[in-house]
Amino acid sequence: MKKDFLCIADSNADEINEILARGAFMKKELLKGNKSMGSLKGKSIATLFYENSTRTKNSFENACKFLGAEVTSISAATSSIQKGETLIDTGITLDAIMTDAIIIRHSMAGSPKILADNVKASVINGGDGMHAHPTQAILDMFTMKEYFGRLEGLEVAIIGDIKHSRVARSNIVGLLMMGANVKVYGPNTLLPIDCEKLGCKVCKDIDEAFKGSDVVMGLRIQLERQQRGLFPSLSEYTKFYGITKDRLTMSNKGVIVMHPGPVNRGVEISHEVFDMEVCVKDEQVTNGIATRMALLEMLLTR
Numbered sequence: 454m455k456k457d458f459l460c461i462a463d464s465n466a467d468e469i470n471e472i473l474a475r476g477a478f479m480k481k482e483l484l485k486g487n488k489s490m491g492s493l494k495g496k497s498i499a500t501l502f503y504e505n506s507t508r509t510k511n512s513f514e515n516a517c518k519f520l521g522a523e524v525t526s527i528s529a530a531t532s533s534i535q536k537g538e539t540l541i542d543t544g545i546t547l548d549a550i551m552t553d554a555i556i557i558r559h560s561m562a563g564s565p566k567i568l569a570d571n572v573k574a575s576v577i578n579g580g581d582g583m584h585a586h587p588t589q590a591i592l593d594m595f596t597m598k599e600y601f602g603r604l605e606g607l608e609v610a611i612i613g614d615i616k617h618s619r620v621a622r623s624n625i626v627g628l629l630m631m632g633a634n635v636k637v638y639g640p641n642t643l644l645p646i647d648c649e650k651l652g653c654k655v656c657k658d659i660d661e662a663f664k665g666s667d668v669v670m671g672l673r674i675q676l677e678r679q680q681r682g683l684f685p686s687l688s689e690y691t692k693f694y695g696i697t698k699d700r701l702t703m704s705n706k707g708v709i710v711m712h713p714g715p716v717n718r719g720v721e722i723s724h725e726v727f728d729m730e731v732c733v734k735d736e737q738v739t740n741g742i743a744t745r746m747a748l749l750e751m752l753l754t755r
């Protein structure tokens with residue numbers, strides 16, 4: 454394993470399988486109530502978040518604690534970043550206070566790579582701009598594998614704002630690498646121009662997205678983009694692109710509905726589906742701890 458974990462494309466299927474397998478072990482321990490595995494005792498880990506987060510930041514911090522590592526939380530709002538300190542200088546400072554790993558989220562694509570190239574600590578990308586969110590893809594693949602026992606041949610539909618979604622990009626790369634079939638659907642204004650070049654199928658209508666799918670994944674509509682006229686209105690978005698109980702009847706038996714969160718309830722997913730067992734959004738969050746524990750352990754004991 455390399456020093457850093459920056460995007461799924463830097464990994465390979467063997468490495469991803471190893472993270473998923475170790476994640477399964479971690480999940481079993483967590484479900485037994487074991488929150489004090491000591492494999493990272495003596496390690497010091499920092500979360501460096503320049504953008505808001507609930508799931509990624511807190512699940513990484515719990516993962517660190519459950520493995521026995523010390524964790525320092527640095528928020529852009531209260532650190533010397535506010536006084537103009539650069540990303541690289543912040544990273545060098547974290548090296549100087551003996552940090553073994555830095556988990557970074559930044560609005561600028563490529564920031565984790567810049568940091569990784571300039572620090573001794575391992576760097577994990579917790580989401581950079583529209584580029585990548587590799588640990589979200591890992592936890593999503595883990596969740597699919599947990600439900601279906603495989604990724605190979607799985608039919609996965611991703612619906613919504615593909616263009617601005619680092620989650621979609623990382624999942625497409627990861628799922629294709631693991632042998633799943635991926636199709637996407639959304640408003641034309643929210644699909645990348647060269648979407649097919651990513652290797653996934655672009656559906657021509659909503660029925661095609663739902664038909665024959667094992668997994669239907671919704672993506673957060675970034676409400677700030679509505680002001681730019683990229684889709685007409687929230688109610689029309691729901692009408693044309695929403696995940697509803699009726700539409701799920703076209704999908705395969707045992708279909709699951711996924712969403713990386715945060716969810717706009719009743720927009721990407723209908724209120725009814727949101728509360729159904731097929732919607733595994735909370736399982737995804739728990740799986741985020743288990744898989745992040747696996748990844749941290751593998752990076753820091755490599």
Ligand code: CP
Binds near residue numbers: 505508509510
């Ligand atoms: N899925 C995800 O990245 O959620 P947060 O923004 O809450 O971390």
